Amino acid sequence: MASDPEQPRLSSFQKGGSSGELGDAQEPLLNGVHNSENYSVLAAILPFLFPALGGLLYGYDIGATSCATISVESPTSSGISWYNLSSVEIGLITSGSLYGALIGSLLAFNVADFLGRRRELISAAILYLLGALVTALAPDLPVMVIGRVVFGIGIGLAMHAAPMYIAETAPSEIRGRLISLKEFFIVLGMVGGYGIGSLLVDTVAGWRYMYAAAIPLAVIMGIGMWWLPASPRWILLRAIQGRGNMHELKETAISCLCRLRGTSIGDSAPAQVDEMLAELSYVGEEKEASLGEMFHGKCAKALVIGAGLVLFQQITGQPSVLYYAASIFQSAGFSEASDATRVSILLGVFKLIMTGAAVLVVDRLGRRPLLLGGVSGMVISLFLLGSYYLFFDNAPVAAVVALLLYVGCYQLSFGPIGWLMISEIFPLRLRGRGLSIAVLVNFAANALVTFAFSPLKVLLGAGILFYAFGAIAVASLVFIFFIVPETKGLTLEEIEAKCL
Numbered sequence: 001m002a003s004d005p006e007q008p009r010l011s012s013f014q015k016g017g018s019s020g021e022l023g024d025a026q027e028p029l030l031n032g033v034h035n036s037e038n039y040s041v042l043a044a045i046l047p048f049l050f051p052a053l054g055g056l057l058y059g060y061d062i063g064a065t066s067c068a069t070i071s072v073e074s075p076t077s078s079g080i081s082w083y084n085l086s087s088v089e090i091g092l093i094t095s096g097s098l099y100g101a102l103i104g105s106l107l108a109f110n111v112a113d114f115l116g117r118r119r120e121l122i123s124a125a126i127l128y129l130l131g132a133l134v135t136a137l138a139p140d141l142p143v144m145v146i147g148r149v150v151f152g153i154g155i156g157l158a159m160h161a162a163p164m165y166i167a168e169t170a171p172s173e174i175r176g177r178l179i180s181l182k183e184f185f186i187v188l189g190m191v192g193g194y195g196i197g198s199l200l201v202d203t204v205a206g207w208r209y210m211y212a213a214a215i216p217l218a219v220i221m222g223i224g225m226w227w228l229p230a231s232p233r234w235i236l237l238r239a240i241q242g243r244g245n246m247h248e249l250k251e252t253a254i255s256c257l258c259r260l261r262g263t264s265i266g267d268s269a270p271a272q273v274d275e276m277l278a279e280l281s282y283v284g285e286e287k288e289a290s291l292g293e294m295f296h297g298k299c300a301k302a303l304v305i306g307a308g309l310v311l312f313q314q315i316t317g318q319p320s321v322l323y324y325a326a327s328i329f330q331s332a333g334f335s336e337a338s339d340a341t342r343v344s345i346l347l348g349v350f351k352l353i354m355t356g357a358a359v360l361v362v363d364r365l366g367r368r369p370l371l372l373g374g375v376s377g378m379v380i381s382l383f384l385l386g387s388y389y390l391f392f393d394n395a396p397v398a399a400v401v402a403l404l405l406y407v408g409c410y411q412l413s414f415g416p417i418g419w420l421m422i423s424e425i426f427p428l429r430l431r432g433r434g435l436s437i438a439v440l441v442n443f444a445a446n447a448l449v450t451f452a453f454s455p456l457k458v459l460l461g462a463g464i465l466f467y468a469f470g471a472i473a474v475a476s477l478v479f480i481f482f483i484v485p486e487t488k489g490l491t492l493e494e495i496e497a498k499c500l
Contacts, residue, residue, distance in 0.1 A: 040261065040262025040263060040264045042262065043259070043260060043261055043262030043263075043264070044170065044171055044174065044178075044260070044261070044262070045178075046224075046228070047165070047166070047169045047170070047228055047260055048166050048170065048178045048181065048182075049224070050121075050220075050221055050224030050225050050227075050228060051121055051158075051161070051162035051165045051166055051182070051225070052162065052166070052181065052182045052185040053125075053185070053217055053220060053221040053224070054121060054124055054125070054128075054154075054155075054158025054159065054161075054162045054221060055158070055159065055162060055182045055183070055185040055186040055189065056185040056186065056188060056189040056192075056217065057128050057154075057155070057158070057189060057214055057217055057218065057221070058155045058158065058159060058186055058189060059185065059186035059187055059188065059189025059190040059191075059192075059193065060189035060190070060192055060193040060196075060213075060214060060217070061097050061151065061155065061189075061193065061214070062189075062190050062193060063189065063190040063191065063192060063193020063194040063195075063196075063197060063348070064193035064194075064196060064197045064210040064211065064213070064214075065093070065094055065097070065193070066193070066194065066197065067193070067194070067196075067197025067198060067200070067201045067206075067207075067210060068093070068197060068206075068207040068210045068211065069090050069093055069094060069207075070201055071197075071200070071201050071203075071205075071206045071207035071210070072085070072093065072207045073085055073090065076204075077201075077202055077203060077204050077205075077206060078204075078205065078207070079204045079205030079208070080205070082140060082141055085141070089141060092141075092145050092148075093141075093144060093145065093148060095447070095450075095451075096145050096147075096148025096149050096151075096152060097131075097148050097149070097151050097152035097155055098152060098443060098446065098447050098450075099149055099152060099447075100131075100148065100149040100150060100151060100152020100153040100154070100155065100156065101152045101153070101155040101156040101159070101443045102152075102156065102440065102443050102444060102447070103149070103152070103153050103156060104124075104127075104152065104153040104154065104155060104156015104157045104158075104159075104160070105156040105159075105160060105436055105439045105440035105443060106156075106436075106440065107153065107156070107157065108120065108156060108157055108160040108161070108432070108435075108436040108439070109432075109433050109436040109437065109440075112160065112161065112164075112432030112433065112435075112436060113234075113429075113432040113433070116230055116231065116234050117161045117164050117165035117168065117230070117231045117234055118165065118225055118228060118229070118230045118231065120157055120160070120161035121157070121158060121161045121162060121165060121221070121225045122222055122225045122226060123154075123157055124154045124155075124157035124158035124161065124221075125154070125158075125218050125219075125221040125222030125225060126154075126218075126222060127150055127151065127153050127154030127157065128151060128154040128155075128158070128214060128217075128218035128221065129215060129218040129219060129222065130147075130150050130151075131147050131148065131149075131150035131151025131152070131153070131154055132147070132151060132211050132212060132214040132215045132218060133147070133212075133215060134146060134147030134150060135147030135148055135151060135211040136208045136209075136211040136212035136215075137208070147211075151214075154218075156439065156443065159439055159442075160432075160435055160436050160439045162182060163179055163182060163419050163420070163422065163423030163435070164231075164423055164431055164432070164435055165231055166178050166179050166182065166423065167179055167423035167424055167492065168231040168232070168233040168234065168428075168492065169231055169232070169260050171261070172489060172490065172491050173363065173489070174363060175363075175424070176362040176363040176367065176420055176487075176488065177359055177360075177362055177363050179416075179419060179420040179423055179424075180355070180358055180359045180362045180416035180417070180419075180420055181359050181416075182416075182419060183355055183358075183411075183415050183416035183419055184352065184355045184356055184359055184416070187348065187351045187352045187355050187411070187415075188352060190348050190351070191345065191348040191349055191351075191352055193210075194345045194348055195345065196210060196213055197210050198345065228259075229255070229256035229259045229260060230252075230256055231256070232253040232254075232256045232257045232260070232273065232276070233276060233280075233428055233492070234428075235249050235252055235253040235256065236249070236250070236253050236273065236276055236277055236280060237280065237428050237429055239253070239277070240277065240280055240281060241429070250273060250277070253273050253276075254269045254270055254273050257269045257272060257273060276493065279491070279493035279494075279497075280428060280493060293430065294430060294433060294434065294437070298427060298496070299426070299427060299430050299434065302425045302426045302427065302430075302434055303426075303434055303437060303438075304483065305421065305425050305483060305484055305485070306421060306422040306425050306426060306434060306435070306437075306438040307437060307438050307441045308479055308483065308484075309414070309417075309418045309421050309422065309438075309480075309484065310418050310422060310438050310439075310441050310442040310445070311441050311442075311445050312414065312472070312473075312475075312476035312479060313414040313415075313418040313442065313445075314442060314445035314446050314448075314449055315445055315448075315449055315469075315472055316375075316378060316382070316410075316414070316469055316472050316473045316476055317382060317406075317449070317466070317469035317472075317473075318410055318414065318415075318449075347403075347404075347407060350404065350407060350408065351407055351411050351415075354407070354408045354411035354412055355411045355415060355416060357411075357412065358370060358411060358412045358413075358415070358416045358417070359416065362416065362417070362420070362488075363488060363489070365488075366486050366488035367417050367420065367421060367484070367486060367487055367488060368480065368484060368485075368486045370412055370413050370417055371413045371414070371417050371480045371484065372477065372480055372481065373409075373412070373413070374409040374410065374411075374412040374413025374414065374417075375409070375413050375414065375473055375476055375477050375480060376409075376477065377405055377406075377408070377409030377412075377413075378406055378409045378410055378413070378414075378473050379470055379473045379474055379477065380405065381402045381403070381405035381406035381409065382402075382406060382466050382467070382469045382470035382473055383466075383467065383470045384398065384401070384402035384405070385399060385402045385403065385406070385462075385466040386462075386463045386464070386465075386466035386467035386470060387463070388402060388463075389461065389462040389463035389466065390461075390463035390464075391463075418442075421484065421487070422434075422435055422438040422439075423435065424487050424492060424495055425485075425487070425495065425499070427496050428492065428493075428496075453465075485498075485499035486499075487499060
């Protein structure tokens with residue numbers, strides 16, 4: 001390492017260097033002057049597509065499970081002798097993947113930076129495959145629940161590693177669009193799960209086919225991630241932290257960057273890698289990350305921003321709308337359960353359209369305008385829903401309009417932007433651990449709101465409960481306005497230098 005020509009330059013950044021050297025390091029960070037990121041669109045899409053399949057499988061599991069629980073309880077079409085399940089046992093099937101996702105988030109905290117983003121996604125694909133196989137072939141309830149938990153661990157790893165891999169490999173100009181498109185894939189999976197589930201719900205042992213349908217996607221995801229290169233930024237982080245030969249790791253990073261950008265990158269890859277190295281050294285990434293550091297300085301600020309966003313993403317009522325949309329529509333006048341189920345599918349399509357709209361404008365308008373505008377619409381819709389249940393229960397159209405407004409505004413704001421911000425905001429050397437905490441907060445808050453919704457609805461009434469969600473949404477607006485920075489158009493290193 002001492003003879004490596006890069007080492008003196010990196011050391012000068014690390015120790016402060018002369019004013020001239022420091023200015024060279026600052027210029028690309030603070031003035032936005034950096035090499036143009038030439039890339040092939042096709043080459044840039046593939047590193048997004050295979051990680052995004054992890055989100056698709058997560059969404060599919062939500063949609064398919066809502067129909068699988070109906071199938072598995074049917075005396076005529078379940079195809080099993082243990083169909084007479086209690087509400088607790090059905091709850092274990094429904095929430096098994098959520099418990100697994102919590103476990104996966106905890107595992108990611110310890111293994112993410114060791115494995116790297118690519119290998120973590122390969123591990124997620126293997127767990128998806130095993131979980132789907134075990135669930136689909138389960139001879140009894142305990143084995144089925146085990147399969148659900150294994151699949152959920154895959155969800156936890158995938159939802160942790162996918163946004164990191166996409167953020168670290170995507171060109172800055174389209175990074176927001178690609179990470180937001182992952183949310184589109186989650187919603188697409190939900191719609192697919194609802195659709196496939198509704199087609200198979202009356203088939204004998206249809207629930208087995210619903211879960212088995214995830215197997216081909218898991219195989220494609222695993223093969224695709226095996227073919228894709230590692231994240232160049234993760235490789236360079238290992239290089240400047242002395243976890244390998246600097247020259248060899250730098251050459252590997254250049255090779256990976258060329259594969260990720262395609263032929264359009266030309267001969268600029270070495271210059272871009274040099275720039276990444278200089279920027280990473282300037283912001284102090286050569287220091288070894290410690291657990292205590294997560295709660296101090298810029299890391300603590302990133303944790304407040306990331307965990308705060310995903311917490312508000314859940315406690316403003318999103319899981320309640322997602323998991324209880326059918327009952328809300330029934331209360332609003334759609335008395336037949338079949339009507340409510342069809343409306344849930346249409347609601348999923350509407351979510352898909354609104355997420356697509358967010359994807360198209362996020363890199364043009366920025367993160368903060370979408371968050372502030374979307375959450376403002378959520379506040380209005382939640383107070384409308386509360387007013388419907390308290391004062392206007394003879395006007396079911398008002399509830400439907402309020403619900404559509406809520407879903408549309410959520411998909412323009414918290415839905416895609418929450419995942420986007422947590423993938424951007426953490427410093428590289430703590431990104432694995434920081435994002436694992438944010439994902440853990442996300443799934444834990446999801447579980448809390450989902451499980452608390454029904455008893456709170458009985459205790460307080462739906463009207464007061466939606467008013468409470470509205471008040472929390474107002475608090476989230478204050479949080480966004482004063483705490484959340486704008487990251488549009490900045491490289492990940494510039495975000496660390498300017499926003500934290």
